[in-house]
Amino acid sequence: xxxxxxxxxxxxxxxxxxxxxxxxxxxxxxxxxxxxxxxxxxxxxxxxxxxxxxxxxxxxxxxxxxxxxxxxxxxxxxxxxxxxxxxxxxxxxxxxxxxxxxxxxxxxxxxxxxxxxxxxxxxxxxxxxxxxxxxxxxxxxxxxxxxxxxxxxxxxxxxxxxxxxxxxxxxxxxxxxxxxxxxxxxxxxxxxxxxxxxxxxxxxxxxxxxxxxxxxxxxxxxxxxxxxxxxxxxxxxxxxxxxxxxxxxxxxxxxxxxxxxxxxxxxxxxxxxxxxxxxxxxxxxxxxxxxxxxxxxxxxxxxxxxxxxxxxxxxxxxxxxxxxxxxxxxxxxxxxxxxxxxxxxxxxxxxxxxxxxxxxxxxxxxxxxxxxxx
Amino acid sequence: xxxxxxxxxxxxxxxxxxxxxxxxxxxxxxxxxxxxxxxxxxxxxxxxxxxxxxxxxxxxxxxxxxxxxxxxxxxxxxxxxxxxxxxxxxxxxxxxxxxxxxxxxxxxxxxxxxxxxxxxxxxxxxxxxxxxxxxxxxxxxxxxxxxxxxxxxxxxxxxxxxxxxxxxxxxxxxxxxxxxxxxxxxxxxxxxxxxxxxxxxxxxxxxxxxxxxxxxxxxxxxxxxxxxxxxxxxxxxxxxxxxxxxxxxxxxxxxxxxxxxxxxxxxxxxxxxxxxxxxxxxxxxxxxxxxxxxxxxxxxxxxxxxxxxxxxxxxxxxxxxxxxxxxxxxxxxxxxxxxxxxxxxxxxxxxxxxxxxxxxxxxxxxxxxxxxxx
Numbered sequence: 001x002x003x004x005x006x007x008x009x010x011x012x013x014x015x016x017x018x019x020x021x022x023x024x025x026x027x028x029x030x031x032x033x034x035x036x037x038x039x040x041x042x043x044x045x046x047x048x049x050x051x052x053x054x055x056x057x058x059x060x061x062x063x064x065x066x067x068x069x070x071x072x073x074x075x076x077x078x079x080x081x082x083x084x085x086x087x088x089x090x091x092x093x094x095x096x097x098x099x100x101x102x103x104x105x106x107x108x109x110x111x112x113x114x115x116x117x118x119x120x121x122x123x124x125x126x127x128x129x130x131x132x133x134x135x136x137x138x139x140x141x142x143x144x145x146x147x148x149x150x151x152x153x154x155x156x157x158x159x160x161x162x163x164x165x166x167x168x169x170x171x172x173x174x175x176x177x178x179x180x181x182x183x184x185x186x187x188x189x190x191x192x193x194x195x196x197x198x199x200x201x202x203x204x205x206x207x208x209x210x211x212x213x214x215x216x217x218x219x220x221x222x223x224x225x226x227x228x229x230x231x232x233x234x235x236x237x238x239x240x241x242x243x244x245x246x247x248x249x250x251x252x253x254x255x256x257x258x259x260x261x262x263x264x265x266x267x268x269x270x271x272x273x274x275x276x277x278x279x280x281x282x283x284x285x286x287x288x289x290x291x292x293x294x295x296x297x298x299x300x301x302x303x304x305x306x307x308x309x310x311x312x313x314x315x316x317x318x319x320x321x322x323x324x325x326x327x328x329x330x331x332x333x334x335x336x337x338x339x340x341x342x343x344x345x346x347x348x349x350x351x352x353x354x355x356x357x358x359x360x361x362x363x364x365x366x367x368x369x370x371x372x373x374x
Numbered sequence: 375x376x377x378x379x380x381x382x383x384x385x386x387x388x389x390x391x392x393x394x395x396x397x398x399x400x401x402x403x404x405x406x407x408x409x410x411x412x413x414x415x416x417x418x419x420x421x422x423x424x425x426x427x428x429x430x431x432x433x434x435x436x437x438x439x440x441x442x443x444x445x446x447x448x449x450x451x452x453x454x455x456x457x458x459x460x461x462x463x464x465x466x467x468x469x470x471x472x473x474x475x476x477x478x479x480x481x482x483x484x485x486x487x488x489x490x491x492x493x494x495x496x497x498x499x500x501x502x503x504x505x506x507x508x509x510x511x512x513x514x515x516x517x518x519x520x521x522x523x524x525x526x527x528x529x530x531x532x533x534x535x536x537x538x539x540x541x542x543x544x545x546x547x548x549x550x551x552x553x554x555x556x557x558x559x560x561x562x563x564x565x566x567x568x569x570x571x572x573x574x575x576x577x578x579x580x581x582x583x584x585x586x587x588x589x590x591x592x593x594x595x596x597x598x599x600x601x602x603x604x605x606x607x608x609x610x611x612x613x614x615x616x617x618x619x620x621x622x623x624x625x626x627x628x629x630x631x632x633x634x635x636x637x638x639x640x641x642x643x644x645x646x647x648x649x650x651x652x653x654x655x656x657x658x659x660x661x662x663x664x665x666x667x668x669x670x671x672x673x674x675x676x677x678x679x680x681x682x683x684x685x686x687x688x689x690x691x692x693x694x695x696x697x698x699x700x701x702x703x704x705x706x707x708x709x710x711x712x713x714x715x716x717x718x719x720x721x722x723x724x725x726x727x728x729x730x731x732x733x734x735x736x737x738x739x740x741x742x743x744x745x746x747x748x
Contacts, residue, residue, distance in 0.1 A: 073652065073680055080649050096681060104649055108681035275454050275478055278447065306447055307470060307482035 001065025002089040003037045007081050007101060009057040013044045014078050016055040016236055019207050021071035022048035029115040032068035033075070035088070036118075037061045045119050046071060051204050052119040053211075054237040065090060067097055068111040077106060119239060121232075124225035128162055128196065132212045132233060134182045135220050138169040139209040141180040141337050141364055146202040147173035154245040158205050160222075162196035170250050171202070176330045177250060178337075181363040196222075199247055200229055204240040211236055254367055255353055258346035260319040262292055263359060266343045269297075270335040272311040276301045277328035279309040286328040287371050292317055292347070301328075315345075324350045325373045331356075334366040375439030376463040377411045381455050381475060383431040387418045388452050390429040390610055393581050395445035396422035403489040406442035407449070409462070410492075411435045419493050420445060425578050426493040427585075428611040439464060441471055442485040451480060493613060495606075498599035502536055502570065506586045506607060508556045509594050512543040513583040515554040515711050515738055520576040521547035528619040532579050534596075536570040544624045545576070550704045551624060552711075555737040570596075573621055574603055578614040585610055628741055629727055632720035634666055634693040637733060640717045643671075644709040646685040650675045651702035653683040660702040661745050666691055666721070675702070689719075698724045699747045705730075708740040 014033065022030035034045040042059035045052065067090050078086070083102030090097050096107040139158065147155035158171040167184040170177065208231050212220070221232040230239040273288065280286035280301045291298040292315070299311045324347060335343070340358035347354040356366045388407065396404035408419040416433035419426065441464050452460070457476030464471050470481040513532065521529035532545040541558040544551065582605050586594070595606040604613040647662065654660035654675045665672040666689070673685045698721060709717070714732035721728040730740045 070680065076652050077649065080645065080652070082645060082649075103686040104646065105684045106649075106653065106681060107683075109679070271454065271456060272478065275451065275456075275480075278450050278454070279480065305483070306444065307480060309481075310479045312477040 001035070001037050001067055002063040003042055003059045003061050004085055004087045005042055005057060005059035007078070007084055007086050010086055011078050013055040013057050014075050016211060017044045017046040017053040018071065018075055019210070020046040020048055020051045020053040029068065029111055031071055032111040032116065033071045034066065034068050034113065034116045034118065036066040038064045045116070047117060047119060050201070050240065051207060052239045054119050056235050066113045068113045068116050069097060069108050070111070073108060119237070121237060122223050122225045122228055122230050122239065124223045126225065127221055127223035128184070129219040129221050130167060130184060132214060132218050132220050134167065136209050136212045138167065138180050138182060139205045142169045142171040142178040143202050143205045143209070144333050144337070145171040145173060145176055145178040153243050154199055154247055157199040157201045157243040159199050159247045159250070160196065170247070172250065175327070175369050177253060177367040178334070179250060179254070179365045198224060198229060199243040199245065201240055201243060204238070208238060211238065253353065254365060255346070255348060255355055258319065258348055258355070260292055260317065260322050260347040262297065262315045262317040262345045263342050264297065264313060264315045264345060266335060266338050266341060268313050269343065270332065272299055272313045273328060273331050273335065276309040276311050277332065279303045279306050280328045287325050287373060288328045289323065289325045289373070292322045294321070322347055322350060324354065325371045326368060327371055330368050334368070375409070375411050375441055376437040377416055377433045377435050378459055378461045379416055379431060379433035381452070381458055381460050384460055385452050387429040387431050388449050390585060391418045391420040391427040392445065392449055393584070394420040394422055394425045394427040403442065403485055405445055406485040406490065407445045408440065408442050408487065408490045408492065410440040412438045419490070421491060421493060424575065424614065425581060426613045427581070428493050430609050440487045442487045442490050443471060443482050444485070447482060493611070495611065496597050496599045496602055496604050496613065498597045500599065501595055501597035502558070503593040503595050504541055504558060506588060506592050506594050508541065510583050510586040512541065512554050512556060513579045516543045516545040516552040517576050517579045517583070518707050518711070519545040519547060519550055519552040527617050528573055528621055531573040531575045531617040533573050533621045533624070534570065544621070546624065549701070549743050551627060551741040552708070553624060553628070553739045572598060572603060573617040573619065575614055575617060578612070582612060585612065627727065628739060629720070629722060629729055632693065632722055632729070634691065634696050634721040636666055636671065636689040636691040636719045637716050638671065638687060638689045638719060640709060640712050640715060642687050643717065644706065646673055646687045647702060647705050647709065650683040650685050651706065653677045653680050654702045661699050661747060662702045663697065663699045663747070666696045668695070696721055696724065698728065699745045700742055701745055704742050708742070
């Protein structure tokens with residue numbers, strides 16, 4: 001292999017695939033980045049068998065071929081190269097790869113390219129396209145609610161649904177649930193012949209959102225086949241395994257009628273909850289208490305080892321007064337994701353699930369289960 | 375105790391003393407911040423017995439007194455308080471302290487104030503003053519060269535000297551040495567009755583430099599008495615123990631004649647050394663090699679597990695060509711501290727100490743011992 005390419009493009013491609021490079025995998029080949037040159041393109045790939053990412057860039061290909069370089073060193077190096085272009089050439093005598101840029105020259109040992117599990121695009125006729133900004137919001141506003149505990153795999157992923165009603169993503173750890181909906185202009189396009197419904201690993205979704213940063217609007221093609229799903233956009237292709245299992249009917253857990261509805265300034269509420277949470281007891285449940293009154297909410301915590309906190313935040317309430325306790329982190333997580341000035345906190349009883357929403361977005365819903373206190 | 379003060383002042387004072395709060399100390403009282411109110415001042419103190427920091431601010435003192443609060447919680451809390459002012463009052467019934475700001479109210483458990491080792495100003499007639507920016511530069515440009523290994527305590531501190539020639543700071547770990555000099559206008563002022571020479575802990579010096587960030591030029595008063603040294607500026611007082619022992623005569627290790635002198639662009643040299651160092655072998659000695667030629671320097675490294683690196687940097691050399699090896703980190707440390715466009719690298723033989731200086735600052739000198747290679 002022998003190619004020349006722009007350094008900034010190469011660096012962007014290396015940073016793109018970098019997250020899929022295995023760091024702890026027992027298979028050495030997975031700690032590498034695969035480079036394949038052909039037809040004036042250089043393709044980079046990395047996979048840890050959970051996620052696979054491929055990114056291709058323009059290159060002058062003098063001699064086609066494929067090599068694998070240490071992900072760690074190649075990434076550190078490319079980032080710092082001095083020139084505007086980079087030349088990469090394999091040395092046929094030893095197993096080294098020469099990387100030259102301006103006055104810098106490196107000879108990196110390569111890994112055996114034939115051992116790399118090269119990513120192949122899914123051969124699928126099942127796909128649809130979605131705007132990048134819509135997909136990014138779907139992920140960002142829900143994926144934090146996934147379970148991190150691997151005990152119940154279906155909750156470590158986000159459920160993606162698409163049908164004639166639009167596109168939706170749902171995530172839950174059974175104690176709280178986030179649902180974000182949007183329109184899907186493209187529904188009905190060839191490829192979607194039935195309702196789409198699949199659970200996609202949270203780690204993978206977070207990576208897709210990280211890569212969706214283009215300032216130019218673009219389409220993302222979502223394809224699936226058997227137990228795999230891929231997202232394709234710009235010059236990037238990213239693939240992962242679909243989580244098997246049945247996601248529970250989330251509509252059943254979203255309450256629709258409420259005995260208490262309060263509207264609260266999002267920033268003030270967030271700051272107050274954060275302060276009270278400082279004194280919440282460490283451990284699994286950072287319990288803080290909320291007392292909903294007609295024109296304000298009193299938020300308190302009590303940590304026998306540290307002290308007590310009490311905050312008052314103005315609110316417009318209709319319905320019944322209520323005292324209720326929540327895990328502080330679950331409340332903070334949603335407040336951080338609400339962009340509107342006001343949020344709506346809707347409740348029923350101290351032991352039934354409550355609902356938090358931005359007042360101006362009917363398409364975003366968060367359900368949170370209260371904590372029983374003595 | 376009962377006081378009211380401005381929140382921004384209180385926050386600044388807490389952040390100032392915070393670094394002296396003990397985190398791992400077995401004595402619980404040292405994990406606290408001491409607050410004493412008297413004569414319209416609130417004084418905050420923290421000490422871990424290595425460093426003591428005191429900072430005082432204006433306050434309306436309704437009832438004088440002293441309390442100690444958990445450093446960790448008090449700091450987190452004050453930073454986030456919502457109001458412009460804060461009221462702090464001790465509750466005589468229980469041991470709690472009420473902290474109120476706007477609609478937020480906290481009751482923190484206090485620690486027994488009588489157990490806190492209150493810092494007393496040194497009763498010393500030995501002192502001099504130095505401009506803050508001069509002291510900050512003396513520290514910043516040398517303290518990184520100290521030893522981190524506690525085996526030889528004298529090298530874990532910087533040597534501060536002041537006399538009729540000026541003020542100087544020296545730091546070394548015996549493999550490299552940094553010396554920075556400056557003028558001392560104030561020499562001869564009452565208080566300095568002999569040459570000043572003391573070894574001050576690096577951790578303490580770094581803390582002093584961190585606190586010297588005022589945009590308004592100010593004087594720093596340096597005092598010492600027996601085995602203690604204090605720095606006083608603005609509303610801050612910081613004290614530590616002087617390291618006992620004899621600092622070696624550093625003038626003896628600074629070479630004055632050279633067989634090879636090269637002038638090199640600082641940024642280009644730094645970037646090249648950093649890239650070559652990427653492939654230096656991990657471990658205690660990140661060895662990289664330098665080959666000095668009449669109009670350039672070739673920098674190389676060789677790591678059998680990863681590969682080889684080779685960089686060429688233009689240079690203006692006079693004297694003999696020379697091949698020499700150094701610990702890459704020791705070279706990078708000084709390059710980062712050179713502000714001028716060009717640096718001067720002066721050498722004798724592959725086994726004798728070399729010297730790196732900014733070309734425009736005769737008062738800054740770095741000596742580095744080469745590494746013997748096979």
